[in-house]
Every structure is written in structure tokens, then in C-alpha cells.
Amino acid sequence: MTREERFHQIAKELGYSFDGEIKVGGNYSPLVQHQDTIYISGQIPRVGNDVVIQGALGADVTLEAGQMAAKICVMRAIALLLKHLGSLDRVQKILRISVYVQSSASFTQQSEVSDGASEVLHSIFCDAGVHSRTSVGAFQLPKNASVEIDFVVAVD
Amino acid sequence: MTREERFHQIAKELGYSFDGEIKVGGNYSPLVQHQDTIYISGQIPRVGNDVVIQGALGADVTLEAGQMAAKICVMRAIALLLKHLGSLDRVQKILRISVYVQSSASFTQQSEVSDGASEVLHSIFCDAGVHSRTSVGAFQLPKNASVEIDFVVAVD
């Protein structure tokens, strides 16, 4: 299977479509490229107009739901890459992801939430998807999202 | 108007001066350049010796004050760029800003706070100021600052 086929397969498994327009603010952009490096803005688990997983891990949201939120953030980023590059074959390496997990005071499994993101990246990009990552417990996130992830990506 | 003229005009509108020396710690630096990429340290809304906007959004500080704090962080970063580069014309692209917003437990408008930062960047740099961004709700920030922003910038 190609990367793009795996992307569409995972979208189907997750039960969401990532084909729609992704909203762009006026003064900033979801994706900026400089030479062969792409910076992707913080993605939250939004599908269409809805943030589908909201609240704090350890309080409102299970670990499994947090991992699902992380997967949706990654799928949104890959949809942006696909739209910008025309083909996922141009992705050379996922360099870094920063994973912010809305956490209760006693929730310390931020890395396990991030595993959801890492799994999708590796499934789609194989070795090129092996990235560095940072997992942090945030007090709040935009629109009460459970997870937010930003990306640095090398392309050819 | 040139970028520098717009910078000085916005400083005037905000009612603050960003001409003074910016304090530098001994073992780190407010700005590091590697080839054509500049990394700017996290900026807080400090003017002279005072952090002028302190406390948590959603509790101590209004959204408008938070946006003002974000604008001051950006103006400090631009003052650093001006001092380092000699001219703002050498800024090719604002690549990324990470916006940390000191937030109460129920405050979810971190993106709206960041809009203050994005507005100033776009006003001064136009298309070159259109950046990727991440907005996160922090539990605390240095010196009880309401907002902290760091930057990645491409220069020629």
C-alpha cells in the first residue's frame, strides 16, 4: 500500500473523514514551509466544526480516548501535508512532534497518550515516520481540546 | 511605510518603548542564529524592569489584556531582531510561534489570546509575517507573566 492508501485506510478505521477544508485564520497559517522544512500549527482533535474529544485526561477522558485524540491530531496534520505537497511521498522525515495533553493534577501518562500519535506516524511513513517527541501535561488547551500536537517535518 | 516605521508606530499605539537594552543572562541568549534560521527565547510582557501584565487569563486578566500581553511579547522579539539584524527587511518569514497562556482551569480561549500576536506580526511583516502557531494553556509562567511566546524566524 502507498502512504496515501494507508492514510485513507486509517481514516476509515477511525471513523472520521479528513478530506474537508481545514479552517485557516487570516494572520497565521496551519502550515509554513521554509526550504525543506515544514512547520505545522498545533492541531486539536477537530473534525469539521466539532472538537470531538474534550476535557482532561485523568478526569473527563480515558487514556484510550486521549490516544484517539492524538491520532486525530496526526491525521489532520497529514491531511495538511497531503494538500500542500500533492503527495505524501515527498515527506522525507517527521522530525519532531510536541504533544500537549490536557491533564488532571495526578495524570502522569502523557507519554502513553503520545503513543497514539507515534503509532499513526509510523504506520503511514514507516522509518520516515520515526520522530523525536515531547509530551507535556497542559492545564488547558484551546476549545477544551484533550490533546494538541504540533509538527516539524522534512520534505524533499 | 517600512517595517521599521510600522514597528515604531505600533510601539507608540501600545504606549510602550522597546528601545531599551534587553537583559541577557550569562549562559543563554535571547536570540541564536544558525545559518538562516533564528531562534528567539521565550518573551514575556516585560517593559524595562516590570512585567506589565501578570496573572491567569480567566481569573485575574481579561482577554483584551491577554492580547495586549501577546502583542508586547511580539514587539520585544521584533526589537531583538532589529538589534541583531540591523534592519527588519532581512526577515524573510516568521516560521513558528509557540504561545503559552497562563490560564485558569476553565479558560479555553488561548487561540484568541494568540490572535493579538498574529495581528502584530502580520501588520509589520505582511505575507512574511504569516506564521504557524501553537497556543497552550500553561499552569504558571516565569514571574507570573500572563503570556510567553517563543519564535523561529527565517532571515536572508
Added chain:
Amino acid sequence: MTREERFHQIAKELGYSFDGEIKVGGNYSPLVQHQDTIYISGQIPRVGNDVVIQGALGADVTLEAGQMAAKICVMRAIALLLKHLGSLDRVQKILRISVYVQSSASFTQQSEVSDGASEVLHSIFCDAGVHSRTSVGAFQLPKNASVEIDFVVAVD
């Protein structure tokens, strides 16, 4: 003294060994290189299997212990660089560190915690160790770590 000698001397002063294998997850990596830029994953104060400094600054952990935690994070990153590069002489510049400090609601000395990290980087790399940095108060961190730091490093 060479950089490597200073690294081993500081390890001795801290009372920890950083020679052991560093655990690597399957789908991500502690260190990713793209051209001459290295991204290092978020490091916590883990030695062997134990996170040796846990809990929140301002509540469970003193400023001095927080600085020690920051030093251990840096030493782990340098151990990764040494293993990957073969020699620390290949480090050209520490470009950025992001320091996440697990904080109580009223703890505002995140920058002072980061000073521990900056001191070690400067001790080992001198001018090449002068970096940009961001210090943020996190609500929680993986495995209840007191500090987490990630790195961007230029190498030749």
C-alpha cells in the same frame, strides 16, 4: 579539558552515571538528525529505571532539586549526542532548549530552574553552549517528573 572530559567530570559531581543504554520506544526516537540539525526528544530526570526527581516545584520539590533535575535532563541529552556523534566536538551550537517545569499554582521561578540546565550546557560547550531557551510551568509531566527538557542542536 575536552568537552567529553568535562561531561564525565560533571557526571561525577552530580553523582550519577549516564553511560547506560537509554531506552528507545519503537515508533519514535530519542534523537533525530536532519542535515546538520538534531532534534532531541523531551528528557526527564531519569537515571537507569528511576525518575530520580518527581513532584511539583513550589510544593514537593525545592528550587535546588529542580535545578538538579534540569542538570540531569541536560546530561541525558549530552549522553545521547555523544553516542550518536561519536564525539562532542561535532556539536556546533545548542540552538534551543524548551524547559517544562512541573509547578504549583504559585511557583514563578521557572527561569531559575532552567538556570541549572544553562549552566551545564555552558560548562561543557562554552560559547557553543549559549542557547535560546523557553521556560514554562507545566501542570503535570510524564511519570510525575519535576522537569522535562527538549533540544535543537546544530552539528557539523
